[in-house]
Amino acid sequence: MDERWAKRACQGALLRKFELTPETYRKRFQGVRKTSGVSYKEVTNLLGEYLCKWGKGTGATTTEDAYNLVGLEQLYDICPPDLKMWLVDRKPKDLRSAGAVADEFADKLPAPGPSISVSPRGVIAPGQAITIRCQCPCEARRLFMYKDGIKIREVEAAGDGGEFTIPSTRWEDSGSYSCRSRSRLEPPNRSDPSDYVRIVVAEPSYPKPIISLRPSGGVSLGGAVSVWCRGQRRGVRFVLNKEGRHFPPVDSDDIEAVFPISNVSREDGGSYSCSYHSRSEPLAVSYPSDPMELVLRDPSLPRPSITLSPTGVTAPGADATIRCQGQRRNVTFFLHKAGDLNPQRHVDPAGDGAEFRIPTMGRQHGGNYSCSYRPQSEPFISSYPSSYVELVVAEPSYPKPNISLSPSGGVSLGGAVTVWCRGQHRGMRFVLNKEGRHFPPVDSDGFEAVFPISNVSREDGGSYSCSYHSRSEPFTVLYPSDPVELVVRGADATIPCQGQRRDVRFFLHKAGDLNPQQHVDPAGDRAEFHIPTVSRQHGGNYSCSYRPRSEPFVSSEPSNPVQLVVAAAPPDFTNTNIARLGLGATVLLVLGLILAEAYYSRPRGAP
Template sequence: LTLTLPALSLPRPSISLSLTSVTASGAGATIRCQGQRRDVRFFLHKAGDLNLQRQMDPAGDGAEFLIPTVGRQHGGSYSCSYRPRSEPFVSSQPSDTVQLVVAEPSYPKPNISLRPSGRVAPGAAVTVRCECQCRGARVLLSKAGDSDARRVIDLSGDVAEFPIRSVSQRDAGSYSCQYSTKSNPSVWSEPSNPVELIVAGEEPGSMYPLPAPHPAGLSGGLALVGRSEPGSALDFTHANVARLALGAAVLLVLGPILAEVYYSHPREVQDPGRHGPL
């Protein structure tokens, strides 16, 4: 019996899998544990299996645990920790966990669909349906690139429904599903083909999903000709102001000149008592 003491002063290591999706039986997998110190011994743990614990003394600050041929028995939740070689009875806190999912080729791939299908409006209700010949199984819904969107349902029939009651941009993306029998919770089917949920008017890069209305109340002979891009009405106002300012400047310059010309021109004065010029 070995008693180890967790040390809060030792930073927790991180853990990752070489494969980000479901691993097929017979394939190889690598579990990497990364720390921040050298001269330590790494330990790999599997939840519920005390006999699996493996250890490694790497030369650097990380260790790689290789599984050459993945089988059903390897599926499960893994974490790792480390101990300084100078203090073999002091251990770091365990890392977060990673899930090694082993695909079973004998499980048929499920089918996935959206209801309604196609582009949906923001705020609408959508249901993601996963159908399989797997009565009594557990179905997992995944969204590509979003681990927080994972949802699990225990089936009573052959169809699992995942409702989204008010769709928003956060829900847009690529979904897939897979299932596992309750007798082998660590063994899953291959993922279904993906289905794309598209939110109308909120596709990436769509800054102006609807046409902007023309400014109201324009009258008195001022009108915008043609259809401009959003924000261009402000440019027209600036242009008009610039033209008015230029015209005013021209008048200020030409006004005195015209006045001087007018008043300096010789004029004829009429005598009331005479009919001709003086």
């Protein structure tokens, strides 16, 4: 017995001496590489040989043994060094026991401490709200906040952390704050504490600064922008505040500081404010500036379209509606007026379009308007603005002009038509209006102007009106002309009807027909009546009215009429021309026969 034991001990010593242990073959197995001059067959042979000797050396004889051998090796590779040493010392036999041993080790260690941030930073004025955020992988954990080492509050963590808010700070809120997490399972596992953040509450002694953006007209994702903070003291330290973002303070010898932001990303969008304080007296601080939003434009969002109703010049006291149409739902639309940095209004519609109403307009409402939208899930990401529509508010000074079409009977697809606008004053600027279409104004030395439209398409069909105004006094304007309808033969026609109430039913009427042509129940205060494939019987004067749905037999007065002119298609002379050619050929043939008969019936020798 002693001889066999001594023999095995001698064999083990020899194997270790010549590095023929299972650990040696494990390292050789993992170190196999394909090199030049070595075939893939030789590589696979080496892999098989080293794996076999590694397994035999550890006593692996079954498929399950090999499964645990390779699985444990992978587990060791992904474990932290201290956990790997813990596992190797305890020599687990399989993956299941290794997992239990690893969890036992992890439960005895504290979790990493959360990170902590406070917004706004710097000195806080009494009554100002602050938010302390603790961030960590906090699934199934609770968060605790400490002030000067004493636990004061706790919250359930959600996702990647939690927030503690002090809605109105007081002097006694000054202090050092930290946080830590604890598992909800028993026995509880506590994390290390976070770093400390210092909160100082003091009465501001300087007036608030002014915050602004450059460029001020907006910035696209990936672009650059600078936040300017301008105070009323020289030689102070400026602090820029944004929730969830830290900016290093800036010392300035002037009265302002600049915080540049390059390669702008989605995370940079949000609300910013700034403040400043004395470098030598940190408690001598300013009030925070008013908040300012940084909204980022995303080129991947399609631009919206914009329309104005009514078009042309609008008299004071009338109503106007600006419609913004997008391509996405769950967005907020914003109306912008040129020269005003802040949006005029915003609307959260149910669909992909929004209407902005301007009731009882005054001259102050005149100007150029555009619109944009922001996804409700990303309130600081915006589309690019739409094109502009011009809203002109002025008291008409001249009688309305006359509008006509030439040819007047309609036009075929691909043809040409001219819109004539005739006023009662010379040397004016004429404007042609059509919803959804822009025409350059025309200056005329006579009484009228011409707007040619070539290669007519379906989009050219619709209702047109025109107006004119003085070149030197652009707001000396007149009423627009009555509308004229351009009908494109072979195309469809649309007659829009605009009301001033919702929950109504619109009716389309044709002069000479006692019964309404159509009715529509729109979601808003506007309806469109479509006439597909217009033909001669559709021509005539049309008007519309509406009835409240709650009072179906009470109607509004009808609108002003609009004329739909449908020209007859040009006559087809093909068959007539063929008949005429045939008749001409017959006459020629008869004349030829008569001449031939006369020639051959002449006596011979006659002159």
